[in-house]
Amino acid sequence: xxxxxxxxxxxxxxxxxxxxxxxxxxxxxxxxxxxxxxxxxxxxxxxxxxxxxxxxxxxxxxxxxxxxxxxxxxxxxxxxxxxxxxxxxxxxxxxxxxxxxxxxxxxxxxxxxxxxxxxxxxxxxxxxxxxxxxxxxxxxxxxxxxxxxxxxxxxxxxxxxxxxxxxxxxxxxxxxxxxxxxxxxxxxxxxxxxxxxxxxxxxxxxxxxxxxxxxxxxxxxxxxxxxxxxxxxxxxxxxxxxxxxxxxxxxxxxxxxxxxxxxxxxxxxxxxxxxxxxxxxxxxxxxxxxxxxxxxxxxxxxxxxxxxxxxxxxxxxxxxxxxxxxxxxxxxxxxxxxxxxxxxxxxxxxxxxxxxxxxxxxxxxxxxxxxxxxxxxxxxxxxxxxxxxxx
Ligand code: APR
Ligand code: PHB
Numbered sequence: 001x002x003x004x005x006x007x008x009x010x011x012x013x014x015x016x017x018x019x020x021x022x023x024x025x026x027x028x029x030x031x032x033x034x035x036x037x038x039x040x041x042x043x044x045x046x047x048x049x050x051x052x053x054x055x056x057x058x059x060x061x062x063x064x065x066x067x068x069x070x071x072x073x074x075x076x077x078x079x080x081x082x083x084x085x086x087x088x089x090x091x092x093x094x095x096x097x098x099x100x101x102x103x104x105x106x107x108x109x110x111x112x113x114x115x116x117x118x119x120x121x122x123x124x125x126x127x128x129x130x131x132x133x134x135x136x137x138x139x140x141x142x143x144x145x146x147x148x149x150x151x152x153x154x155x156x157x158x159x160x161x162x163x164x165x166x167x168x169x170x171x172x173x174x175x176x177x178x179x180x181x182x183x184x185x186x187x188x189x190x191x192x193x194x195x196x197x198x199x200x201x202x203x204x205x206x207x208x209x210x211x212x213x214x215x216x217x218x219x220x221x222x223x224x225x226x227x228x229x230x231x232x233x234x235x236x237x238x239x240x241x242x243x244x245x246x247x248x249x250x251x252x253x254x255x256x257x258x259x260x261x262x263x264x265x266x267x268x269x270x271x272x273x274x275x276x277x278x279x280x281x282x283x284x285x286x287x288x289x290x291x292x293x294x295x296x297x298x299x300x301x302x303x304x305x306x307x308x309x310x311x312x313x314x315x316x317x318x319x320x321x322x323x324x325x326x327x328x329x330x331x332x333x334x335x336x337x338x339x340x341x342x343x344x345x346x347x348x349x350x351x352x353x354x355x356x357x358x359x360x361x362x363x364x365x366x367x368x369x370x371x372x373x374x375x376x377x378x379x380x381x382x383x384x385x386x387x388x389x390x391x
Contacts, residue, residue: 002152161286177272192259272289
């Protein structure tokens with residue numbers, strides 16, 4: 001097989017990249033190791049920054065997003081039984097976010113790719129990227145029980161944290177920056193209308209809790225748990241009771257319960273792989289960086305990377321200049337590190353680290369009080385949450 005851009009992975013990064021290239025008249029092939037159902041059902045992120053929603057609309061993938069997505073103009077911070085709303089448009093000159101699950105973004109992009117785009121091969125596992133430092137890289141992959149080769153002009157590794165593309169960059173040229181956190185999130189989906197019309201981020205002495213949603217009738221909630229927790233170790237009643245404790249307030253707010261339809265634990269990690277490019281191999285999304293989910297940046301960073309790559313390749317096609325391709329890693333990492341800083345700040349602001357000292361606990365409350373009482377501090381949060389500029 002031969003194509004201009006070989007894309008490894010059909011998560012949000014790979015699928016959106018294929019769509020952006022198709023719209024620019026550049027051919028690609030997407031190799032996805034899992035089946036379509038896995039990609040479309042995997043519960044991941046749920047918050048689209050303003051820029052992400054705009055890119056999806058411009059790519060022709062905004063119709064259901066505009067019909068079913070929920071525009072949110074703020075979030076609530078909850079601490080010490082108090083409630084503080086952060087007003088995004090007032091603090092950012094009009095920006096908001098949209099609640100629209102990553103599963104739905106993937107369904108929309110897969111449907112478009114299968115209808116209009118180039119080859120999207122499911123159950124096609126990339127085995128290796130070869131010749132990344134040459135001008136004719138190739139991807140060896142296995143599909144339908146036999147090995148094959150995809151000859152490319154460029155390869156973009158959109159294969160997530162556990163993918164193989166990264167391994168094609170020589171270790172001696174690589175720097176990795178990472179931090180793991182001694183806790184994770186127990187996430188649930190529940191068939192019950194959300195108990196608040198916006199997201200609620202709660203800092204509590206017992207640990208962090210988050211109220212999110214997937215639709216007016218489906219709630220998505222998270223509970224900080226010790227690292228290595230088994231989701232099945234928590235009964236539904238125990239989960240609801242713990243959430244109620246952590247969302248407690250001085251007013252008459254209550255948390256509505258309902259049947260839990262999905263339960264899983266997500267580990268927390270910060271990770272950045274530098275550089276994000278080696279020769280004709282480019283990394284995008286979770287293949288290059290991971291953020292703790294507290295700041296809802298993961299999907300949006302993946303979007304920023306593939307927008308940057310597509311723009312750079314179009315620029316090269318139109319002008320013959322490789323300057324934007326050569327700046328790809330630097331351009332992406334500027335945004336990645338701002339998102340890493342924001343996600344780390346949100347995580348350390350709201351989670352109770354095992355062994356946290358009374359001093360550190362008071363420091364958290366002082367940081368929250370600062371945000372609640374300073375427009376400057378509140379603006380920094382609102383700008384980070386609604387998104388950093390692309391490129
Ligand atoms: N060959 C082919 N496909 C692969 C391979 C491989 N060797 N290894 C992994 N994949 C596929 C995975 O099955 C997955 O579908 O690559 C895809 C990577 O998708 P994601 O992990 O979703 O990564 P990305 O597209 O960068 O999206 C980042 O997803 O993980 C969340 O929170 C994260 O919201 C963020 C978003
Ligand atoms: C989600 O709805 O899955 C979600 C929302 C906000 C976050 C993380 C996850 O910060």
